[in-house]
Each structure stands twice: as C-alpha cells, then as structure tokens.
Amino acid sequence: MTTPAHSALYLSVPFCRTKCSFCNFASGVFSRQQFDGYVAHLELAMAGAESWVRANGGEFSPLLDSIYLGGGTPSVLAPDQLERLFQSAARSFKVKPGAEITVEVAPGTLSPEILDVLVRCGVNRVSLGVQSFVDEESRAVGRLHTRATTLDDIARLRAAGITEISVDLIAGLPHQSLESWSRSLDGVIALGVPHASVYMLEVDDDSRLGRELIAGGTRYHAHHVPDEALTVELYREACRRLNAAGLEQYEISNFARAGHRSHHNLRYWQRLPYMGFGVDAHSMLPAPIQGEPHRAIRLAWPETIESLLANTAAERTVVGERQAIEETYFLGLRTVEGLELVAIKEEFGIAAVDVYKERITELVARGLVEIDDGFLRLTAEGRLFSNDVFAEFLSE
Numbered sequence: 001m002t003t004p005a006h007s008a009l010y011l012s013v014p015f016c017r018t019k020c021s022f023c024n025f026a027s028g029v030f031s032r033q034q035f036d037g038y039v040a041h042l043e044l045a046m047a048g049a050e051s052w053v054r055a056n057g058g059e060f061s062p063l064l065d066s067i068y069l070g071g072g073t074p075s076v077l078a079p080d081q082l083e084r085l086f087q088s089a090a091r092s093f094k095v096k097p098g099a100e101i102t103v104e105v106a107p108g109t110l111s112p113e114i115l116d117v118l119v120r121c122g123v124n125r126v127s128l129g130v131q132s133f134v135d136e137e138s139r140a141v142g143r144l145h146t147r148a149t150t151l152d153d154i155a156r157l158r159a160a161g162i163t164e165i166s167v168d169l170i171a172g173l174p175h176q177s178l179e180s181w182s183r184s185l186d187g188v189i190a191l192g193v194p195h196a197s198v199y200m201l202e203v204d205d206d207s208r209l210g211r212e213l214i215a216g217g218t219r220y221h222a223h224h225v226p227d228e229a230l231t232v233e234l235y236r237e238a239c240r241r242l243n244a245a246g247l248e249q250y251e252i253s254n255f256a257r258a259g260h261r262s263h264h265n266l267r268y269w270q271r272l273p274y275m276g277f278g279v280d281a282h283s284m285l286p287a288p289i290q291g292e293p294h295r296a297i298r299l300a301w302p303e304t305i306e307s308l309l310a311n312t313a314a315e316r317t318v319v320g321e322r323q324a325i326e327e328t329y330f331l332g333l334r335t336v337e338g339l340e341l342v343a344i345k346e347e348f349g350i351a352a353v354d355v356y357k358e359r360i361t362e363l364v365a366r367g368l369v370e371i372d373d374g375f376l377r378l379t380a381e382g383r384l385f386s387n388d389v390f391a392e393f394l395s396e
Helices: 033-047 049-055 079-092 112-120 135-140 147-159 178-191 208-215 219-224 228-244 263-269 305-309 321-332 341-348 357-365 380-384 386-391
Strands: 007-013 063-071 094-105 125-131 164-171 195-200 248-251 254-256 275-277 282-286 296-300 315-319 369-372 375-378
Touching (some): 007 033, 007 263, 033 275, 033 305, 049 275, 063 079, 125 147, 147 164, 208 219, 228 248, 321 341
Parallel strands (some): 007 063, 007 275, 063 094, 094 125
Antiparallel strands (some): 195 254, 282 296
16 A cells, blocks of 8 residues: 555644533633643644654655644634644645635634634635524523524625535534424525534533433433434434435535535545544554555544643554454445445455345344445434444454
C-alpha cells in the first residue's frame, strides 16, 4: 500500500460556554486562562506531526482535503487563538485548493470578530449545534441560545459567503413531542440548509441527564424526556420529512442535498486516513507491512485537558487484517449506500464475505439488512438497531 494522496485533519477544542445536560463528549466549561496554553499545545503537536507519525509507524500525506474543528465549541476561543490554529495548520500541512474546512459553532457564539476570522482563514462550512428550534427545549438542557439567535447566525454566515451550513437536531430532548419536533423540522426545511444531522438522545452515565434518567430522578427535566418509543417515532419522522424535502439521508444520522455531503465525515466511514490532535481526538494511519497491506494504526489522545497538557502519550492500537475487515463492515454499513460485496472480496479476499454468510442471512431474515444489486445495506429498521447489526461483524 502506498501513502494516500490526501489526508484529513481534526482539531479538538473542548471548551464550551456551558455544559449541556445531555452531553457525553470530552468537553466542558474552563477558565479562559487555559485556552492559550491549549492552543499552544495544538500548535506544537501540528508542527511535530511528521515525526510523530513516523514514531508510531504510520503513513500520512501532508496534503489535506479536509480540516475539521470540533469539540466542544471552537467559536468560544478568542479570535486570535482561533486564527493561530488555522495558521499553524497551514504551516504544518499543505491544504488542497477547495478543501472542505469546517468549524463547529454554537448559536450565539458567532461574534463579528469570530465570523471575520472564519472568512479570512478560508472556512467554507459551519456546523451549527442547534439541537432544537423550540426555546423551551433548548433551555431545559442548558442551551443559551434561542431560535431567533440561530436564524440571525445563519443569515450572517450567508451574508459573509459561508453557505455550506449544517444544522444538528436531537430527538428525545426533555419536553419534546411530535408537535414540537415538527416545529424543529419545519425550521430546518424552511431555512433551506444543505445539510442536517439528527441524533437520538443517548441515555448513558456519561452525561448528567443520562445518569438522572437511569436513576429515575427529576433533575435536568429528566421526567420530561420522551420514552424510547416516541424518540424512535421522532427519528422516523425526521427521516421521512427531510428526505421528502430534498435532504436525502446518506448515513444513519446525516442528511444532505445533492453535492453537499460532509467529505470529512465520509472519510471516517470509508476508512480513509485522518489525523487528530487535542482532547479525545483520534487518528487512523495506514501502516502496511509485508503480508499485511491493510494494517493500520489508530491513535487516541487522553480524554482530559490535564492529561493532554501533561504530555500523556496517545493510546496506540494496531489494526490487523481481521480488524480491518470488521471496521469495513461496521463503518461502511453506517452509510445508506452500504457495502459492495464484490469490492470487499477484491480488497480482502473471498473469505472476508463468506465467513459472514450465515450471519448476513439471519440479519436479512430479521429485516435488519438487505442485499440489493450486490450491495449490503441496513434497512430503515436496521438503522434503528444498528449497534446490534454491527456486533454481528465483530470478533467474539
């Protein structure tokens, strides 16, 4: 395997104005005094990227076709700090002309100065963490913006020439109903944005709201969270209405108009190389050796700022042939197109498909996957139970 022609860069900015009650990401509210040291750390990491990759036995092209700043909320940085990150990326890598450059923004954090930095640094795509167009629902989970704030931000982005805008929604927030969810979907559709993401609320002990739900308590409006059946219905309604409005579903949680899919996220599902720096950032680097052309290295940075700034090494995992096949299935099945079985045979050998024949037959019988014109893909029902499907392709 030769070094890929293009790569991608992800920078984690784990700072937020407030920690939403549903959030299970490695992010939070920190003193602004910590921002500068963190940005300096990312600058050093990018400057040393080539030697870091080599030390971990991976391969990585310095030519980037996508850059993604996520978190957290990168737009809470000071304008000069945000600009430093882009300047460092430009010094450390080669950015392909026309590369997709995305920044996650929380409504209400898009100051004129931040917007100016985005335009000046070539940002051409913004992902807005709206979550809901209903103010009561936003307040219930600790969001500081209103529907009016979101509309104003989108108008100013478009006026500045940034028209590639993605809007995030969450199905299952406290106080949500079919009627209120319809208002959020109306908001997305009426705005005519080219991309939207819809996530079902995760109930786990990695968020305050999740812990309260598990405990059966009432804090964080937990007693107003829709039950699982309603959350599923909300997701199904989103799929129906967004597809009908021209925002076609192309992945479990993602919808786009023709020509507006997220190139950066597609890299993840297609197992293409990417490098990440910052809290809880990940990398996937090809690392072929004799007899193992699909071998790769996955690297994961610490989940806390303290560990990262203490120079704790990234956790290194070697992906062998069998793991590469498993990843090809459970990542590729996330997309609506699914996986071409002939292509898997050509890349990995016939056994890479034959070994799963019985499991695939069973999943087809259960209505969770289908095979159409040589492609294996999740059904609409399968997308609701995708984790169960993915488990069938993992080593026991």
